[in-house]
Amino acid sequence: MAKIIGEGLSFDDVLLVPKYSELESRSEVNLETRFTRKIKLYIPIVSAAMDTVTESSMAIALARAGGIGVIHRFMTINSQVKEVAKVKRSEGLVIEKPYTIEPKIPVSHASEYMDRLGVSGLVVIDYDGRVLGIVTRRDLMFADPNDLVEDVMTSRKDLVVLDEGRNIKDAWELMKQHKLEKIPIVDKEGRLKGLVTAKDILKRKIGGSSTLDSKGRLAVAAAIGVRGDWLERAMALYSVEVDSLVIDVAHAHTRRVIEVLKKLKNEFGDEVQIVAGNIATPEAAEDLISAGADALKVGIGPGYVCTTRIVTGVGVPQLTAVMNIAEVSKLYDIPIIADGGIRSSGDIVKALAAGASTVMLGYILAGTDEAPGRIVVVNGVKSKLYRGMASVQAYINRVSIDGEDPYDLSYYASEGVETYIPYKGSVVDIIKNIVNGIKSGFSYVGARNLKELWENATFIKIAGGAFKETYSKPVKGLQ
Numbered sequence: 424m425a426k427i428i429g430e431g432l433s434f435d436d437v438l439l440v441p442k443y444s445e446l447e448s449r450s451e452v453n454l455e456t457r458f459t460r461k462i463k464l465y466i467p468i469v470s471a472a473m474d475t476v477t478e479s480s481m482a483i484a485l486a487r488a489g490g491i492g493v494i495h496r497f498m499t500i501n502s503q504v505k506e507v508a509k510v511k512r513s514e515g516l517v518i519e520k521p522y523t524i525e526p527k528i529p530v531s532h533a534s535e536y537m538d539r540l541g542v543s544g545l546v547v548i549d550y551d552g553r554v555l556g557i558v559t560r561r562d563l564m565f566a567d568p569n570d571l572v573e574d575v576m577t578s579r580k581d582l583v584v585l586d587e588g589r590n591i592k593d594a595w596e597l598m599k600q601h602k603l604e605k606i607p608i609v610d611k612e613g614r615l616k617g618l619v620t621a622k623d624i625l626k627r628k629i630g631g632s633s634t635l636d637s638k639g640r641l642a643v644a645a646a647i648g649v650r651g652d653w654l655e656r657a658m659a660l661y662s663v664e665v666d667s668l669v670i671d672v673a674h675a676h677t678r679r680v681i682e683v684l685k686k687l688k689n690e691f692g693d694e695v696q697i698v699a700g701n702i703a704t705p706e707a708a709e710d711l712i713s714a715g716a717d718a719l720k721v722g723i724g725p726g727y728v729c730t731t732r733i734v735t736g737v738g739v740p741q742l743t744a745v746m747n748i749a750e751v752s753k754l755y756d757i758p759i760i761a762d763g764g765i766r767s768s769g770d771i772v773k774a775l776a777a778g779a780s781t782v783m784l785g786y787i788l789a790g791t792d793e794a795p796g797r798i799v800v801v802n803g804v805k806s807k808l809y810r811g812m813a814s815v816q817a818y819i820n821r822v823s824i825d826g827e828d829p830y831d832l833s834y835y836a837s838e839g840v841e842t843y844i845p846y847k848g849s850v851v852d853i854i855k856n857i858v859n860g861i862k863s864g865f866s867y868v869g870a871r872n873l874k875e876l877w878e879n880a881t882f883i884k885i886a887g888g889a890f891k892e893t894y895s896k897p898v899k900g901l902q
């Protein structure tokens with residue numbers, strides 16, 4: 424007969440109790456952490472391996488900000504390999520092929536061209552690619568309609584350029600010195616070789632640093648399954664130097680996952696870090712750690728578009744799951760990723776305080792420019808699709824990638840749903856906002872870093888009235 428083994432709590436059931444603090448500002452908080460045993464992050468944020476959340480654009484944004492993205496596996500091996508390679512190849516801060524214009528073009532055309540491209544400046548070049556100047560919206564604003572670009576541009580003699588081969592630090596120094604927003608990179612003959620913008624450099628500074636591999640490229644993780652072509656996929660991802668493979672299954676406490684994990688560790692040793700998930704019990708943590716997991720992903724059913732608990736009756740409330748698993752994982756020094764159910768920076772602080780080293784976010788990062796998918800207008804609101812990977816729609820997509828026809832859905836027990844969520848703009852701003860919220864949370868608990876948060880934090884369980892007092896606010900907001 425089944426027994427009741429305890430009480431399960433989630434983020435909304437508790438609050439962190441404020442503690443004596445010696446911090447003078449939240450800028451003193453250091454959010455450094457680990458994604459896996461060996462991958463260090465500067466912010467505790469990981470993007471979900473979902474087809475409406477993480478492909479290369481999201482992974483690049485996350486790694487630049489000091490977190491990491493997990494490229495989803497619901498595409499062909501070839502496509503997933505390409506997505507990883509894009510992250511690895513991304514120059515990051517140098518726009519390799521900046522938009523250009525010729526000097527004899529009328530300013531009215533230049534203006535239209537900028538509108539169409541959505542940029543605020545163009546590099547002016549001659550027929551041989553040599554830089555003649557830069558023209559910006561400000562130059563055009565006061566120009567006579569009959570003027571040509573060359574009449575209003577900042578010309579080469581007054582232009583600050585970066586010589587090819589110099590680094591981003593040099594570019595930043597020049598920008599600060601001359602108060603510039605953009606600097607073209609030129610070779611010895613004066614030909615355009617790229618463009619650096621202050622905006623991009625500032626964006627990268629959000630979390631302090633970027634997550635880089637040993638060769639100085641952005642780090643990236645990729646998801647794999649445990650059936651069919653999983654080994655071929657793992658090998659192909661390894662060949663493009665993925666930093667971490669994430670065994671991404673709904674229930675990871677199985678013989679199959681343990682076998683796959685052992686095989687991967689055997690194959691790759693410490694060259695690729697292996698994350699295993701999802702789990703929700705300390706027993707699962709013990710077994711997966713024994714099989715060689717470099718990190719554990721925790722969460723059965725808490726996600727925004729997950730219906731596992733409703734469909735199957737199975738799950739462990741997320742805060743309790745993380746706390747129980749943390750007791751085991753700390754003994755082995757294996758990081759935990761709290762995956763699912765996070766709605767705010769406050770939830771992130773709670774998940775970390777409960778023992779997680781990072782959080783995996785789906786809903787919060789979906790709907791941004793960097794998430795895959797088009798913007799559509801739903802009831803007059805710009806929106807983007809967000810769907811569970813076990814939803815019917817994602818299943819149809821998956822089956823058709825395998826070249827099959829999903830003609831009969833009557834036996835597919837979907838454990839996820841699909842929805843449109845409001846379009847949110849750039850993920851860079853969202854991450855910035857969340858990072859500030861997390862740092863504030865740490866400072867209320869008197870913690871300068873994750874170690875101190877784990878030592879200092881205590882939760883208070885809240886009842887109905889307190890729940891209302893906490894969450895009934897006139898403005899609905901995410902973070």
Ligand code: XMP
Pocket residue numbers: 471472473701722724725726727728729730731732762763764765783784785786787810811812813814838839840
């Ligand atoms: P959030 O709450 O951040 O959760 O949107 C993201 C996590 O949800 C999980 N996921 C699913 N769980 N059915 C489920 O039960 C699904 O269809 C599904 N799709 C995603 C996944 O762990 C993700 O990181």
